[in-house]
Amino acid sequence: MQIKSAEFIVSNSEVAKCPTEKLPEYAFIGRSNVGKSSLINMLTGRNKLAKTSGTPGKTQLINHFKINKNWFLVDLPGYGYARVSKSTKKEFQSFITDYFKQRKELVCTFVLIDSRHTPQKIDVDFMEFLAENEIPFAIIFTKTDKLKPKAITQNITKYKEGMLKSNWAYFPTYFTSSSSNKNGKEEILNFIDSINKDFNAGNI
Numbered sequence: 272m273q274i275k276s277a278e279f280i281v282s283n284s285e286v287a288k289c290p291t292e293k294l295p296e297y298a299f300i301g302r303s304n305v306g307k308s309s310l311i312n313m314l315t316g317r318n319k320l321a322k323t324s325g326t327p328g329k330t331q332l333i334n335h336f337k338i339n340k341n342w343f344l345v346d347l348p349g350y351g352y353a354r355v356s357k358s359t360k361k362e363f364q365s366f367i368t369d370y371f372k373q374r375k376e377l378v379c380t381f382v383l384i385d386s387r388h389t390p391q392k393i394d395v396d397f398m399e400f401l402a403e404n405e406i407p408f409a410i411i412f413t414k415t416d417k418l419k420p421k422a423i424t425q426n427i428t429k430y431k432e433g434m435l436k437s438n439w440a441y442f443p444t445y446f447t448s449s450s451s452n453k454n455g456k457e458e459i460l461n462f463i464d465s466i467n468k469d470f471n472a473g474n475i
């Protein structure tokens with residue numbers, strides 16, 4: 272899929288205020304600093320679509336972007352950010368939870384995980400929440416340019432083993448990505464394109 276247009280639509284903290292247009296929607300979420308903004312910019316070919324910054328936890332809203340006039344890309348706040356107050360965290364959790372439970376057009380959530388890390392409780396807990404609520408998701412292992420190919424494979428294998436050991440019946444669909452060398456761009460966009468086709472054919 273070629274990205275022909277990418278436009279910012281709206282930011283808000285209420286699912287009720289999200290766009291009403293019935294388009295297939297893809298959410299991107301992960302721990303702060305995992306490389307989410309960089310990935311969104313890499314996928315869309317727009318350098319400044321999502322803000323990248325060294326300061327984690329800056330984007331605290333649900334951000335809708337319309338891509339190719341036929342699907343929504345949603346940039347969600349990073350979780351696991353230590354420097355926000357407890358009450359902010361709680362508020363964050365409830366509006367994010369609402370978004371996931373209520374947003375009907377959400378056809379896939381991409382959970383971003385740093386390819387250098389071993390399974391972190393917060394990520395696995397979050398994927399359990401998605402699975403329990405029957406929200407389709409895929410993992411994207413980010414920043415693969417920081418590792419040698421062998422180490423990437425080893426880390427993903429370890430991740431897989433860790434999840435299967437802790438009662439997961441299967442390992443989710445996954446991709447690898449690098450915003451520096453564009454690894455994963457084609458695969459992720461093709462995956463989105465194939466779901467869009469199913470959605471438009473009325474199969475989802």
Ligand SMILES: Nc1nc2c(ncn2[C@@H]2O[C@H](COP(=O)(O)OP(=O)(O)O)[C@@H](O)[C@H]2O)c(=O)[nH]1
Pocket residue numbers: 302303304305306307308309310322323324325327328349413414415416417448449450451
């Ligand atoms: N080497 C490398 N660095 C990355 C990659 N993606 C993000 N970064 C860096 O990681 C930091 C956090 O990235 P950002 O996209 O702002 O993360 P976010 O907080 O998840 O949105 C920044 O310093 C980025 O330049 C990547 O694929 N490779």
Ligand SMILES: [Mg+2]
Pocket residue numbers: 307308309322323324330
């Ligand atoms: Mg960001």
